[in-house]
Amino acid sequence: MDSFYHRWLAVWSRNALVWRKSLKTALLGGFADPVLSLFALGYGLGGLVGDVDGVPYIAFLTAGILSLSAMNAATFEGLYLAYTRMAVLKTWDGMMAAPLSLSDVVMGELLWMGTKSLINASLILLVALGAGLTTGWAALGVLPMAFLAGLCFGAMALVVTSYAQSYDFFVYYITLGVTPMILLSGVFFPQNALPEAIRLGSACLPLHHVVELIRPLLSGRFDWPLLTHLAVPAGFALFATLFAIWRFERRLLQ
Amino acid sequence: MSSLAPVIVRAENLSKRYGKECVVERISFCIRQGEFCGILGPNGAGKTTTLKMLVGNTPASGGELQVLGFSIPKQARAMRRRVGVVAQSDNLDQDFTVVENLRVYGRYFGLKRAEIESRIPALLAFAALEEKAGARINQLSGGMKRRLAIARALINRPELLILDEPSTGLDPQIRQNIWQLLRQLQKDGLTIILTTHYMDEAERLCGRIILMDHGRILTDRTPQELVRERIEPHVLEVYGAGLTAWQRANPLAGPVRCEQAGETCFYYGADLQALVKTLDGWPGVRYAYRPANLEDVFLKMTGRELRDG
Numbered sequence: 001m002d003s004f005y006h007r008w009l010a011v012w013s014r015n016a017l018v019w020r021k022s023l024k025t026a027l028l029g030g031f032a033d034p035v036l037s038l039f040a041l042g043y044g045l046g047g048l049v050g051d052v053d054g055v056p057y058i059a060f061l062t063a064g065i066l067s068l069s070a071m072n073a074a075t076f077e078g079l080y081l082a083y084t085r086m087a088v089l090k091t092w093d094g095m096m097a098a099p100l101s102l103s104d105v106v107m108g109e110l111l112w113m114g115t116k117s118l119i120n121a122s123l124i125l126l127v128a129l130g131a132g133l134t135t136g137w138a139a140l141g142v143l144p145m146a147f148l149a150g151l152c153f154g155a156m157a158l159v160v161t162s163y164a165q166s167y168d169f170f171v172y173y174i175t176l177g178v179t180p181m182i183l184l185s186g187v188f189f190p191q192n193a194l195p196e197a198i199r200l201g202s203a204c205l206p207l208h209h210v211v212e213l214i215r216p217l218l219s220g221r222f223d224w225p226l227l228t229h230l231a232v233p234a235g236f237a238l239f240a241t242l243f244a245i246w247r248f249e250r251r252l253l254q
Numbered sequence: 255m256s257s258l259a260p261v262i263v264r265a266e267n268l269s270k271r272y273g274k275e276c277v278v279e280r281i282s283f284c285i286r287q288g289e290f291c292g293i294l295g296p297n298g299a300g301k302t303t304t305l306k307m308l309v310g311n312t313p314a315s316g317g318e319l320q321v322l323g324f325s326i327p328k329q330a331r332a333m334r335r336r337v338g339v340v341a342q343s344d345n346l347d348q349d350f351t352v353v354e355n356l357r358v359y360g361r362y363f364g365l366k367r368a369e370i371e372s373r374i375p376a377l378l379a380f381a382a383l384e385e386k387a388g389a390r391i392n393q394l395s396g397g398m399k400r401r402l403a404i405a406r407a408l409i410n411r412p413e414l415l416i417l418d419e420p421s422t423g424l425d426p427q428i429r430q431n432i433w434q435l436l437r438q439l440q441k442d443g444l445t446i447i448l449t450t451h452y453m454d455e456a457e458r459l460c461g462r463i464i465l466m467d468h469g470r471i472l473t474d475r476t477p478q479e480l481v482r483e484r485i486e487p488h489v490l491e492v493y494g495a496g497l498t499a500w501q502r503a504n505p506l507a508g509p510v511r512c513e514q515a516g517e518t519c520f521y522y523g524a525d526l527q528a529l530v531k532t533l534d535g536w537p538g539v540r541y542a543y544r545p546a547n548l549e550d551v552f553l554k555m556t557g558r559e560l561r562d563g
Binding site for chain 2: 018098099
């Protein structure tokens with residue numbers, strides 16, 4: 001128990017147990033929603049758009065939807081569910097009355113967010129495989145990437161949660177942060193459709209790099225230089241995690 | 255309690271400041287094994303902040319604190335492995351059943367699965383929740399929730415149990431029930447610290463009372479000593495429409511202290527029989543003559559003004 005790994009896992013397994021208890025709705029939400037969008041937009045718009053970057057539109061879109069789903073899973077968990085556990089149900093207080101520190105709680109929560117992104121991404125990957133939208137072993141590489149995306153967007157969401165006084169506060173982050181990022185990161189359309197200045201700016205967005213790495217992997221291509229795309233999401237994950245812990249300590253342990 | 259029993263909590267000049275406001279101001283006390291110690295005080299006295307410092311969930315601004323020999327907050331995590339905490343607000347896990355609450359909480363202590371499972375039946379029996387083992391938290395009554403919160407705090411077999419207002423918001427019958435459980439725990443050798451603002455609770459349970467106000471310790475002794483030393487032996491409460499007329503007709507004589515609180519007049523003294531006789535049959539007044547209790551001491555020492563928030 002004295003290893004940090006066991007302490008983080010205790011928090012992780014608490015959340016995993018809750019998830020398992022409501023498996024049906026959890027899977028439906030994480031699975032049906034993105035898959036419906038994928039096929040509706042993919043086939044609906046695909047007919048008008050034709051090929052994008054040399055692949056059918058639906059294959060192009062698969063990478064976008066998979067990245068989006070990984071991000072949404074962690075963002076929702078880090079905002080609404082983490083806030084509920086922190087401020088409404090006081091689950092964190094209970095944990096901190098046991099031999100867990102606040103950083104153990106935050107790290108356990110983050111590991112769970114990474115896991116949830118991983119689960120949702122796996123489901124979409126299975127559908128993509130079944131529908132013949134992806135082939136090759138390289139596609140398995142999207143799984144660790146989805147986990148990293150979960151850590152990154154989960155930690156960013158926790159920073160927002162550390163400032164929240166009610167659920168309403170999250171609208172700012174979603175409207176001003178998440179939505180523009182989705183539109184500018186090449187999820188639904190290639191970025192070369194955007195003006196030069198915006199395209200350069202979007203290189204700072206972690207979702208852009210997640211999409212840029214997942215898209216070639218899904219079409220079975222892997223090149224070492226692609227790994228440079230790990231830097232921005234990993235950097236965001238690291239910085240946001242440290243900042244969130246610092247913020248929560250100021251907020252909860254005063 | 256034997257003064258040779260090992261020291262469980264030692265606080266020296268413990269202080270907590272928020273900006274310029276001093277919530278706890280240089281308090282010192284020592285709690286020994288087997289003691290049942292109540293921390294009393296009006297709202298804002300610094301009770302909850304003191305408990306928060308004890309479990310290492312907020313750093314002190316000054317002074318020294320040791321719990322079970324661990325230096326707090328530096329070694330708080332190691333200390334909490336051997337301490338049970340029951341918070342003021344029920345923070346039971348609403349997503350789980352009764353038995354899952356115990357199971358998941360045991361994991362926070364790093365207990366092995368088999369170990370936890372072997373402890374659960376006795377805890378369910380202690381909390382009289384065997385029939386409710388599979389029930390969700392929102393299906394439990396207030397008393398059941400509180401019993402579960404106490405049982406959960408015992409999952410690690412603690413040496414010290416800390417409770418923040420354990421019976422606030424409960425029916426009288428349920429409070430009696432909670433008291434019984436706590437008394438049983440003390441009999442089994444557990445050291446217990448609780449905060450409360452119910453004087454009857456403190457008087458019945460605690461062998462020792464630390465009375466706090468404005469962040470300071472006003473007094474620290476047994477409830478019997480407090481009642482004997484800090485207040486006159488008897489109290490006469492008089493109220494009713496005829497109060498003023500009766501007071502005018504019966505001016506106070508002898509060593510009697512009088513306090514007016516709203517519509518009630520409190521008289522404190524060694525022997526108030528003479529005063530009681532004048533009340534007999536006086537129209538429009540009602541009265542109660544009784545021995546002084548801890549609540550009288552509390553009001554005398556902390557004043558009667560309202561403390562909100």
